[in-house]
Amino acid sequence: MKKKTKKQKKIRITGGFLKNRVLHSVNKINIRPTRNRVKQVVFSWLQKYIKNSTCLDCFSGSGNLSIESVSRLAKSVTSLEKNYTLVNKLRKTIKNFSITNISVFHTNTLQWLKKNGTPYDIIYLDPPFYNKTLLNQSVQYLEKYNWIHKNSFIYIEHIDNNIYIPDTWKLIKKKKIGIVSFLLFYKKNKN
Template identity: 45%
Template sequence: MKKFYSNYRSGSIRIIAGQWRRHKLPVLNSYGLHPTTDRMRETLFNWLNPMIKNANCLDCFTGSGSLGFEALSRYANFVTMLEIKNYLVKQLEMNLKRFKSNNGKIIHTDTLFWLENNKGKPFNIIFIDPPFNSNLLDKTIFLLEKKQWISNNSFVYIEKKSTNIINYIPNNWTLYHKKTAGKVTYSLFMVKNNLIK
């Protein structure tokens, strides 16, 4: 089984700030699951602090829910969470019920299929943190642009193994922040009007 980062061996994640600060959420051991570390989440949400309140967010590969629930804790308006593994979906739904939140929705789906075949309002903040060896980054970025899921002046977060290369970054995406922690690189992009129609 794929190992978690050292601070997740207990099988839980800690919400860092907001209305659910210091609450812990159980995390199921799952191959390919790599919850975003406390330090990385703290840095990311410091970047997003001026934008997160009242934002409509999309978590493309929810996994443990560390990003989606952190966004909800910090008063995001709504977070749509996509996850393909049924047992992770059930755990995420239990976590959402625990907080009695009506501002999140867990969707059991393949992310690429959902992006390709659904329509809806574009999102203000999008999290892309797929399994590291899945080759899903470029396809996800392309569909987000093609299907116009990103609203103007919005932000996209990407977390990946440092050795993985993103081959497709649209010209209307501007790198806002970037950091590396160990073998992981995480970046935040600002997105202007979509190029692909």
């Protein structure tokens, strides 16, 4: 009798000049990369804004959203990840793909955000699902420490409907697949 093999988690780039390239394996690592179907929706939302944008991927994990952004012509991406194995895998993938405009930092995202920053055009917030506190603190730090500017776009992926959103953020897109909600906000001008 044949032994069943566990299905490999293949993370594929869904658009841009790196379309169909496969990222490094994340098997044996307890992460949940953004699914291809979700990425296609999110990047269709961002298609008018991604070119020449600066992006911040706060919990980059596999680097899925970071590499997808560069593939779709983002000017630069800053990737933050605390898991050393994932950081090394992402750096190897970037090198293999000859990408020069992604900066990867092995860091705790909250510590990194807890200092005055330079605003980004697009910010991805996809922390571990069951850590609502981590998501809420990240949102607060983005506001408090100057990581967003007027008209920045903020993408959030989560499973809890009761999260903190500042009054200055306007929800412009929302979708749910299974238990996962994904939302796109932009920072409104102050009146």
